[in-house]
Amino acid sequence: MSNDRTIGIVMNGITGRMGYRQHLVRSILAIRDQGGVPLPDGTKVQVEPILVGRNAEKVAEIAERHGVQRWTTDLDEALTQFGAQVYFDAQLTTVREPAILKAIDAGLDVYTEKPIAEDLAGALRLARAAEAAGVKHGVVHDKLYLPGLLKLRRLVDSGFFGRILSVRGEFGYWVFEGDWQPAQRPSWNYRVEDGGGMTTDMFCHWDYVLENLFGPVEAVTARTATHIPQRWDERGQAYAATADDAAYGIFELAGGIIAQINSSWATRVHRDELVEFHVDGTEGSAVAGLQKCVVQHRSATPKPVWNPDLAETNPYRQQWVEVPDNAEVDNGFKAQWEQYLRYVIGEGEHRYDFFAGARGVRLAEAGLESSAQGRRLELEALSA
Structure with missing residues (x-):
């Protein structure tokens, strides 16, 4: 009997060039297709992407093309109704901070593209909120x-x-x-x-x-x-x-x-x-x-x-x-995704956190x- 575990990942912003190509296709779907992230004990972390975006037609087409079962245009639904553990953000920087705060409030671990916020004050708000909530936070350092x-x-x-x-x-x-x-x-x-x-x-x-x-x-x-x-x-x-x-x-x-x-x-x-x-x-x-x-x-x-x-x-x-x-x-994006997912389940560390993002x-x-x-x-x- 397999002891593999599955992590649901809410992926916001996957209709954009970077979110789609590097993070969805070349990282998460590649991890899914290889059978998960291997762990030292021989088990694997399986991934289940949950797609979210404002354009229902685009999100639905991407989900169908790649065999992703769950998608929505409602971020609140994605964060609270699908049992996800991780939230990922590849949206425009101008809308990133409020979305990440929602994910933190929902208790999800967060991994995000950079810049993590429009200004330093916003970046520090996110870092401090994530620390206070005890969620595991990471920033892409591809x-x-x-x-x-x-x-x-x-x-x-x-x-x-x-x-x-x-x-x-x-x-x-x-x-x-x-x-x-x-x-x-x-x-x-x-x-x-x-x-x-x-x-x-x-x-x-x-x-x-x-x-x-x-x-x-x-x-x-x-x-x-x-x-x-x-x-x-x-x-x-x-x-x-x-x-x-x-x-x-x-x-x-x-x-x-x-x-x-x-x-x-x-x-x-x-x-x-x-x-x-x-x-x-x-x-x-x-x-x-x-x-x-x-x-x-x-x-x-x-x-x-x-x-x-x-x-x-x-x-x-x-x-x-x-x-x-x-x-x-x-692939550099995929390699860091695997490192971050191991960190989420307590295997190893991930030093590129929101404070590192704030320094950027x-x-x-x-x-x-x-x-x-x-x-x-x-x-x-x-x-x-």
Whole structure:
């Protein structure tokens, strides 16, 4: 007789691109189809998604397509009538906080996309409410589970870099305006009134990447920009882009590490991956993307000499060595879902909680404030 257990998961926001593709299809349904999350004792945690959304036609179609039995347009019903244990939120940030508070009030454990709230005050309200209610809360930190950053983590843990000096990040690509070619991102991303903006979106990511690989952010100097002031929406209608589409940040980390990250939806790609982090240390350097990571050790570092009068003959890219995979890596979103579900039933831990999410919101707010005021801002510690 099987001792497997089943966790009902209310999934809100699965009609959106990220909620549908990464969280429903590639995570929860993939876990369902593999027979559950394996546990050390040989049993498994089975998952039962319960879909909720405002558009009944879309939600019903997704449920039928993927063989999901239970769905509703009533969040209160989903939280209280189906016996679920976990609530997941991938909605627009503007409507996330009240929904999560309802889930907390209903006694469900909560896992959510980021930003967890529109502002720091809201993020802390959620964190404190979850703590007071005793529910297990988690925030998506997907990039830490990607192959390139897992290799970078391995290098950091091994002491490969010696003393880490600096980090340089480049993220972004050209998002078409929508007039002569359809945009690759939804139009709300470029309207601040709908929760859009590069800083709000990506500084939450950079906060947890920097904190968990190199050290917490202690100060920020940022400059944001709206390079493309007019775009065209999904119906072909022109609209004013009121949100920033690029953010240029300098982040001062604990231990004296300086990080610089450029984020832009108005840049054309000339690098191997859409995001890359170049890390320099006294003993070696690395460049990591989402998938690959290459290194150059101190002992193999060439000795360039500046001479603008001669053509460059040094094959710099060929002087780096690729870090091997050494292990199969699952989809990053799915891997974190499995970790969180084990945590929910008391197997292991999940350190990426609502307070971690609040730190991401804090950095985004500080970045916007730094840009508006034209100055460096130190970050104050968050208290529970």
